[in-house]
Amino acid sequence: MTIVRTPEELENLKEKLVASSDPDRPRVSVCCGTGCRVLGSMDVIEAFRTELGSRGLGNEIGIVGTGCHGFCEKGPVVVLKPSGIFYQRVGVDDVAEIVSESLLNGAVIDRLIYVDPASGARVIYEEDVPFYQKQQRLVLDLNGDIDPTNIEDYIAFGGYYGLSKALHQMRPEKVVEEVTQSGLRGRGGAGFPAGLKWSLCREAKGDTKYIICNADEGDPGAYMDRSIMEGNPHRVLEGMIIGAYAIGAHEGYVYIRNEYPLAVENLRIAITQAEEYGLLGQNILGSGFDLSIHIRPGSGAFVCGEETALMASIEDRIGEPRPRPPYPAVSGLWGKPTNINNVETWANVPIVIDRGREAYSQIGTDQSTGTKIFSLVGNINNTGLVEVPMGATLSEIVYDIGGGIPAEKDCKAVQLGGPSGGCVPKEHFDVPIDYESLQELGAIMGSGGMVVCDEDTCMVELARFFMDFVQQESCGKCVPCRLGTRAMLDVLTGITRGLGQEGDIEYLEELGRQITASSLCGLGQTASNPVLSTIRHFRDEYEVHIRDGRCLAHVCKSLILYSIDAEKCTGCGRCLRKCPAEAISGAKKEPHVIDQDKCVKCGTCLELCKFDAVVVE
Amino acid sequence: MVTLSINGQQVQGVDGSSILEVAREHGIEIPTLCYHEALEPYGGCRLCVVELKAPRGPRLVASCVYPAEEGAVVETDSEIVHRSRRMTAELLLGAAPNAKVIQALAARMGVEKPRVSLSDNNCILCGLCVRACREIVGANAISLVNRGFTKEVSPPFEIGSNACVGCTTCVFLCPTGAIKLEEVLANRSVHHWDSDFEAVACKICGDHYLAPELAVDVEKVLSEENA
Numbered sequence: 001m002t003i004v005r006t007p008e009e010l011e012n013l014k015e016k017l018v019a020s021s022d023p024d025r026p027r028v029s030v031c032c033g034t035g036c037r038v039l040g041s042m043d044v045i046e047a048f049r050t051e052l053g054s055r056g057l058g059n060e061i062g063i064v065g066t067g068c069h070g071f072c073e074k075g076p077v078v079v080l081k082p083s084g085i086f087y088q089r090v091g092v093d094d095v096a097e098i099v100s101e102s103l104l105n106g107a108v109i110d111r112l113i114y115v116d117p118a119s120g121a122r123v124i125y126e127e128d129v130p131f132y133q134k135q136q137r138l139v140l141d142l143n144g145d146i147d148p149t150n151i152e153d154y155i156a157f158g159g160y161y162g163l164s165k166a167l168h169q170m171r172p173e174k175v176v177e178e179v180t181q182s183g184l185r186g187r188g189g190a191g192f193p194a195g196l197k198w199s200l201c202r203e204a205k206g207d208t209k210y211i212i213c214n215a216d217e218g219d220p221g222a223y224m225d226r227s228i229m230e231g232n233p234h235r236v237l238e239g240m241i242i243g244a245y246a247i248g249a250h251e252g253y254v255y256i257r258n259e260y261p262l263a264v265e266n267l268r269i270a271i272t273q274a275e276e277y278g279l280l281g282q283n284i285l286g287s288g289f290d291l292s293i294h295i296r297p298g299s300g301a302f303v304c305g306e307e308t309a310l311m312a313s314i315e316d317r318i319g320e321p322r323p324r325p326p327y328p329a330v331s332g333l334w335g336k337p338t339n340i341n342n343v344e345t346w347a348n349v350p351i352v353i354d355r356g357r358e359a360y361s362q363i364g365t366d367q368s369t370g371t372k373i374f375s376l377v378g379n380i381n382n383t384g385l386v387e388v389p390m391g392a393t394l395s396e397i398v399y400d401i402g403g404g405i406p407a408e409k410d411c412k413a414v415q416l417g418g419p420s421g422g423c424v425p426k427e428h429f430d431v432p433i434d435y436e437s438l439q440e441l442g443a444i445m446g447s448g449g450m451v452v453c454d455e456d457t458c459m460v461e462l463a464r465f466f467m468d469f470v471q472q473e474s475c476g477k478c479v480p481c482r483l484g485t486r487a488m489l490d491v492l493t494g495i496t497r498g499l500g501q502e503g504d505i506e507y508l509e510e511l512g513r514q515i516t517a518s519s520l521c522g523l524g525q526t527a528s529n530p531v532l533s534t535i536r537h538f539r540d541e542y543e544v545h546i547r548d549g550r551c552l553a554h555v556c557k558s559l560i561l562y563s564i565d566a567e568k569c570t571g572c573g574r575c576l577r578k579c580p581a582e583a584i585s586g587a588k589k590e591p592h593v594i595d596q597d598k599c600v601k602c603g604t605c606l607e608l609c610k611f612d613a614v615v616v617e
Numbered sequence: 618m619v620t621l622s623i624n625g626q627q628v629q630g631v632d633g634s635s636i637l638e639v640a641r642e643h644g645i646e647i648p649t650l651c652y653h654e655a656l657e658p659y660g661g662c663r664l665c666v667v668e669l670k671a672p673r674g675p676r677l678v679a680s681c682v683y684p685a686e687e688g689a690v691v692e693t694d695s696e697i698v699h700r701s702r703r704m705t706a707e708l709l710l711g712a713a714p715n716a717k718v719i720q721a722l723a724a725r726m727g728v729e730k731p732r733v734s735l736s737d738n739n740c741i742l743c744g745l746c747v748r749a750c751r752e753i754v755g756a757n758a759i760s761l762v763n764r765g766f767t768k769e770v771s772p773p774f775e776i777g778s779n780a781c782v783g784c785t786t787c788v789f790l791c792p793t794g795a796i797k798l799e800e801v802l803a804n805r806s807v808h809h810w811d812s813d814f815e816a817v818a819c820k821i822c823g824d825h826y827l828a829p830e831l832a833v834d835v836e837k838v839l840s841e842e843n844a
Contacts, residue, residue, distance in 0.1 A: 303764070322660075323679060323683070325683075471766060472766075473765065474766075475765070476761075476765045476766065476767075476768030477659075477660075477661050477744075477761075477768075478660065478661050478663050479709060479741075480663055480701075480704070480708070482742070482765060482768065483708035483709070483711065483735055484704070484708055485765075486766045487735060490735070491733060507732055510700075514701050514704040514705075517676070517697070517701055518677055518704070520660055520663070520679070
């Protein structure tokens with residue numbers, strides 16, 4: 001362990017680390033993000049250790065367990081360095097062969113390489129995988145290279161240089177100015193300019209100030225912040241230390257979901273290591289600046305992602321939002337001026353400072369600079385974590401990076417920003433993704449959840465799903481949110497069950513507008529967005545549900561009927577045997593019949609029938 | 618002092634007052650449910666919303682918690698205010714259809730029947746009882762628990778708490794009659810919280826009215842005064 005007391009010592013440490021690691025030394029990078037862990041990457045990495053150990057290659061070939069590489073669809077992902085050979089869906093059984101064939105002989109194992117489903121091309125190297133080619137990895141760039149539990153890996157790649165520059169070459173005002181000029185906007189969803197937020201807190205009266213990292217990522221299907229903290233926690237810490245210096249805070253909190261055990265663990269390790277290296281705590285890098293950072297695990301409430309509820313939770317009070325003003329910048333945690341940014345925003349800060357505002361602001365668009373990380377989920381071929389420059393289009397993300405929709409189905413829309421966001425229909429996929437353009441479409445950037453919906457998605461049911469989530473997660477303090485979201489859920493549930501009535505759509509619109517206008521906090525003010533945006537873009541689907549009692553996507557069970565086409569049915573009995581409700585009858589080699597009273601509409605017969613005889617209406 | 622405009626009228630208020638306080642001082646009526654002048658404002662019922670046209674408007678804000686700022690332009694009677702209040706009243710009527718105060722409120726807002734029936738629980742979660750128990754009585758015997766539609770007022774762990782001193786302030790403040798008190802001679806119980814205890818009798822009139830915990834304090838105060 002080395003205590004780094006000056007910028008020169010940081011430089012020396014980096015040079016020493018770079019010199020001691022031969023860039024040509026063979027290494028195995030195994031993704032150990034949560035997704036790949038679930039798929040068995042910890043066993044894979046252990047198998048590599050055993051295999052290399054038994055061959056006496058433990059010192060010659062390095063093994064790095066890294067954070068999330070992003071291509072979760074194909075995990076566990078293994079990349080061989082320096083060659084860059086990319087292996088996907090690697091199992092324990094593949095390890096011996098990878099060592100003997102690829103690491104020792106340089107051969108490529110055919111069955112483990114990635115085949116692009118679009119072109120059928122066989123892709124050997126990571127950099128050629130289409131999923132990565134259109135991305136611009138600014139925040140996630142080191143995720144595939146560094147061991148997140150080793151601070152020296154981060155330093156070897158230039159980590160803490162931004163901090164060193166801020167502390168020793170810039171006055172705090174200058175740091176705020178730099179962040180303001182870079183155009184960095186809050187990545188938590190609303191896109192408030194980060195520099196402006198900092199300057200409000202910096203200028204607020206008071207000797208004691210706090211900074212908070214909002215790591216309470218709660219949108220269903222979103223795991224951007226999780227992967228940053230799991231894969232590169234030091235970048236978040238470095239951003240926080242720079243921010244604290246700029247604002248004049250000496251104490252900081254990371255409010256993190258306790259459902260993210262690996263992120264909590266890696267962050268704890270990172271804090272301890274940064275303290276040991278003199279990069280956190282007293283007299284950071286010999287500058288005289290002090291900062292301590294505490295971890296506050298959350299208690300599982302979605303609403304605690306809201307700034308004021310989050311602070312109440314840190315103060316050990318009920319996680320309920322409070323009205324603003326006073327704004328946290330003036331009166332926040334324990335009544336002191338407080339600056340809250342989310343994980344991705346903090347992680348951008350070292351990049352802004354290290355590379356300078358001009359270099360940073362050249363990425364993205366004029367109004368929305370830098371990159372944005374999205375978690376691409378839903379009906380998409382390449383599920384995973386995607387980082388693109390602001391201004392990229394949805395079409396690029398869904399088709400070029402995401403590889404399109406499985407089973408060659410058509411795409412209908414993308415739901416952005418989770419339960420607070422809205423959907424963007426396919427017609428608008430060429431609109432650049434920036435804060436303003438999305439708002440015009442009735443969607444929001446949000447924190448980065450991107451749920452792709454194929455043609456079989458019922459947009460009414462999608463809206464009902466998000467409304468169910470929001471009404472459960474509403475804190476219940478104010479009437480429009482507590483009762484309004486419940487009323488919306490009741491109406492939506494009615495529509496999906498065939499009980500919709502004329503006037504329901506107009507009621508939903510009016511109720512939605514009032515919940516937005518009258519609710520206390522951001523959760524309520526955005527709760528209606530999924531409903532309002534699906535009505536806006538898919539009003540005809542609502543109308544067909546209500547007027548005709550039909551669900552064209554065949555999702556709403558009360559509105560569909562399964563039947564068997566007597567002409568196509570061969571009477572093979574396959575469906576009859578597997579029907580869980582025993583609703584199908586018919587003699588052998590005679591057309592079968594579904595008893596509608598017994599049918600539970602599970603779709604098993606539809607999946608099983610080899611003769612396309614099962615019809616859904 | 619701050620000067621602001623409410624419904625086109627220039628009015629003045631003490632620094633730090635809320636829009637609601639200034640409005641009421643000038644005889645401008647704004648409906649409220651969860652507000653009580655003796656308690657910290659809560660901003661929960663949203664009936665007191667007003668239209669803030671400037672600064673940074675137009676938008677709706679809850680007047681009980683929004684500070685009266687210099688130069689603010691406020692409308693308490695505009696169409697968007699009425700639409701919001703009507704919807705709030707309708708939702709409340711759908712959740713507490715039997716509460717007299719809600720029926721009257723809904724009638725005043727022109728709501729006849731709620732479009733969605735949500736429950737028939739008289740408690741509207743205005744939080745007056747909880748705040749009074751904490752801020753005035755200092756007993757902290759009850760609090761708001763759970764989230765969303767399952768939120769309710771409850772003693773800790775839903776067990777009758779001996780922190781309740783039976784002062785009945787909650788019963789007195791509850792606008793909908795959701796909290797009921799039963800007094801049987803020497804016994805006093807607040808149904809909602811399962812609190813039940815013998816009351817101490819007054820030495821002069823003989824009525825039982827005081828919680829045993831409070832009797833100690835009263836005796837102390839009286840003895841100090843007599844000394």
